[in-house]
Amino acid sequence: MSTRPALVSWSGGKDSALAMWRARRQGWEPVALFNMLAAREERSRSHGLAPAVLAAQAQALGLPLVTARADWSDYEAVFIATLRDEARRAEAVVFGDIDLDAHREWEEKVCHAAGLEAVLPLWQQPRRALVDEMIATGFVARICTVRDGVLPAAFLGRVLDDGCVRELEALGVDPCGEAGEFHTLVVDGPGFAAPLELRTGHTHSLGGCTFIDFSLA
Numbered sequence: 001m002s003t004r005p006a007l008v009s010w011s012g013g014k015d016s017a018l019a020m021w022r023a024r025r026q027g028w029e030p031v032a033l034f035n036m037l038a039a040r041e042e043r044s045r046s047h048g049l050a051p052a053v054l055a056a057q058a059q060a061l062g063l064p065l066v067t068a069r070a071d072w073s074d075y076e077a078v079f080i081a082t083l084r085d086e087a088r089r090a091e092a093v094v095f096g097d098i099d100l101d102a103h104r105e106w107e108e109k110v111c112h113a114a115g116l117e118a119v120l121p122l123w124q125q126p127r128r129a130l131v132d133e134m135i136a137t138g139f140v141a142r143i144c145t146v147r148d149g150v151l152p153a154a155f156l157g158r159v160l161d162d163g164c165v166r167e168l169e170a171l172g173v174d175p176c177g178e179a180g181e182f183h184t185l186v187v188d189g190p191g192f193a194a195p196l197e198l199r200t201g202h203t204h205s206l207g208g209c210t211f212i213d214f215s216l217a
Contacts, residue, residue: 015096
């Protein structure tokens with residue numbers, strides 16, 4: 001089967017990892033991972049991950065990492081500009097969104113502006129089924145962010161396995177975290193040359209969320 005080149009919108013978490021895995025099976029060949037960093041901090045915008053950790057993921061996956069920095073005020077413009085630069089080697093962008101229409105509409109808009117196709121391999125799939133697939137496929141994801149007042153900070157650093165999923169559901173929390181209840185960091189799985197060796201550090205709060213610092217061991 002012939003393949004087509006695609007950039008992967010990479011948060012570092014389970015949904016972008018599973019989306020990339022599914023995209024490969026649908027005939028897309030990832031050419032790079034793309035992550036948006038905070039404008040004035042050494043962390044990613046969505047998951048609060050250190051650039052060195054994102055780079056280690058990319059290295060383990062054998063892919064280049066593309067990053068850009070932005071505030072919310074210029075996020076869209078910077079995102080589109082980066083996609084236009086990447087259009088020389090990609091025909092599409094793979095996203096890990098599941099069922100939030102506003103996210104899909106934005107992704108299709110920015111891809112259209114850059115002359116690229118938006119690909120959403122997880123779109124409208126049952127959330128619990130996706131979590132089960134992620135675990136069964138062999139991805140190992142650790143919780144790196146929790147929404148304050150929704151999920152206790154004691155979940156930070158935990159592996160999202162079957163037992164953790166049951167605990168989340170018992171608390172009334174969506175095990176996909178699609179509404180931002182929590183975020184994850186993938187440390188191993190299909191395509192990884194080796195698991196990431198990480199240390200956990202301090203926790204800190206920002207914007208209604210609590211993050212745990214991961215660093216390379």
